Amino acid sequence: MKKEVTGSATSNGAQLIALFVLGLMFVLASWLSSLPKGSVFPQWDKVVHAVAGIALGVSVLPYRRKTWEIVAFVFGLAFLYEVVEFYIVPLSEYGGRNSYFVDTFFDLLVAVLGVWIILKLIELRR
Numbered sequence: 001m002k003k004e005v006t007g008s009a010t011s012n013g014a015q016l017i018a019l020f021v022l023g024l025m026f027v028l029a030s031w032l033s034s035l036p037k038g039s040v041f042p043q044w045d046k047v048v049h050a051v052a053g054i055a056l057g058v059s060v061l062p063y064r065r066k067t068w069e070i071v072a073f074v075f076g077l078a079f080l081y082e083v084v085e086f087y088i089v090p091l092s093e094y095g096g097r098n099s100y101f102v103d104t105f106f107d108l109l110v111a112v113l114g115v116w117i118i119l120k121l122i123e124l125r126r
Contacts, residue, residue: 018058025052045103046110053078053111054118067119071112078111 029048056074064070082104094100 012062015059015062018055022052022055022059025055046106049078049107050110050114053114056111057115057119061119061122067116067123070119071116074115075108075112078108082107 025048029045032044032048053074056077057070060070060073064073086100086104091097091100094103
């Protein structure tokens with residue numbers, strides 16, 4: 001019985017840390033977006049999407065047992081984020097519609113790969 005309580009407390013701590021990291025990534029992405037283009041590491045956006053995907057996956061880990069469920073959840077949220085971004089960020093910032101679709105594809109890809117890799121590492125550790 002004690003082990004279950006400890007496991008629950010550990011997962012709650014992991015969830016809190018993941019949600020904190022997710023919030024931090026949102027603030028960091030907002031700040032980096034405000035800087036002049038090319039003044040930061042060019043692929044910072046992909047790193048933010050990968051870390052956000054990992055944080056989302058870890059935050060729902062106690063509620064889902066199967067890797068594909070968590071990956072699908074992260075993909076769905078990342079897709080919704082990209083839809084919102086489409087309506088907020090002008091296409092001219094991406095260089096046109098085709099560049100936007102390429103950016104969106106890779107944003108979704110790194111979010112899904114990030115969460116899938118971390119889930120596989122967690123599975124190996126168990």
